[in-house]
Amino acid sequence: EAQVTQNPRYLITVTGKKLTVTCSQNMNHEYMSWYRQDPGLGLRQIYYSMNVEVTDKGDVPEGYKVSRKEKRNFPLILESPSPNQTSLYFCASRPGGKVDTQYFGPGTRLTVL
Amino acid sequence: GENVEQHPSTLSVQEGDSAVIKCTYSDSASNYFPWYKQELGKRPQLIIDIRSNVGEKKDQRIAVTLNKTAKHFSLHITETQPEDSAVYFCAASKNDYKLSFGAGTTVTVRA
Numbered sequence: 001e002a003q004v005t006q007n008p009r010y011l012i013t014v015t016g017k018k019l020t021v022t023c024s025q026n027m028n029h030e031y032m033s034w035y036r037q038d039p040g041l042g043l044r045q046i047y048y049s050m051n052v053e054v055t056d057k058g059d060v061p062e063g064y065k066v067s068r069k070e071k072r073n074f075p076l077i078l079e080s081p082s083p084n085q086t087s088l089y090f091c092a093s094r095p096g097g098k099v100d101t102q103y104f105g106p107g108t109r110l111t112v113l
Numbered sequence: 114g115e116n117v118e119q120h121p122s123t124l125s126v127q128e129g130d131s132a133v134i135k136c137t138y139s140d141s142a143s144n145y146f147p148w149y150k151q152e153l154g155k156r157p158q159l160i161i162d163i164r165s166n167v168g169e170k171k172d173q174r175i176a177v178t179l180n181k182t183a184k185h186f187s188l189h190i191t192e193t194q195p196e197d198s199a200v201y202f203c204a205a206s207k208n209d210y211k212l213s214f215g216a217g218t219t220v221t222v223r224a
Contacts, residue, residue: 040216042217059115090156099145101159106156107156
């Protein structure tokens with residue numbers, strides 16, 4: 001089954017404790033992206049990757065890091081989480097040339113105390 | 114960077130009526146405008162998109178119009194049904210990779 005998976009789905013952590021949210025897709029997609037969703041602000045893109053070892057900033061990259069060492073995985077790293085990073089996070093992927101077929105993961109709800 | 118504004122933030126319509134959501138964008142280089150629907154507790158899904166070389170696109174009961182001169186685009190839903198109740202997001206992009214979203218419109222269809 002074609003899918004995008006995220007882990008963990010829910011996480012409560014404390015300020016400053018490094019964490020990684022994993023994202024994996026089994027569709028051999030070139031493009032992957034991370035978004036955060038906050039009430040009243042909608043979706044905001046954090047980082048995206050056009051292919052292995054190619055990443056770029058979205059609209060809100062501050063406080064986040066990403067890596068794309070292999071095609072299927074695109075982890076989101078919070079080196080020192082802060083309460084303002086409490087949010088619902090979505091990973092998404094699509095084939096490089098097909099903008100109309102973006103698949104979203106199920107979301108990760110992160111709370112930073 | 115790109116700034117996308119979306120209005121209204123909430124919209125309540127009677128079943129069978131039409132719903133219209135409007136978005137404006139700031140970067141005249143933007144050329145791709147997708148719309149996403151997110152049902153309660155679920156992930157977003159793309160429902161329709163348009164490129165800047167097209168003025169209008171339809172898919173059954175939904176349509177999107179684009180006015181490049183005025184830098185605004187709209188989503189039209191006709192003959193609304195209860196399953197159209199959701200949050201709708203517009204977005205704009207100038208390179209197909211970096212997407213800037215509007216804040217969302219919560220649409221409620223009253224039976």
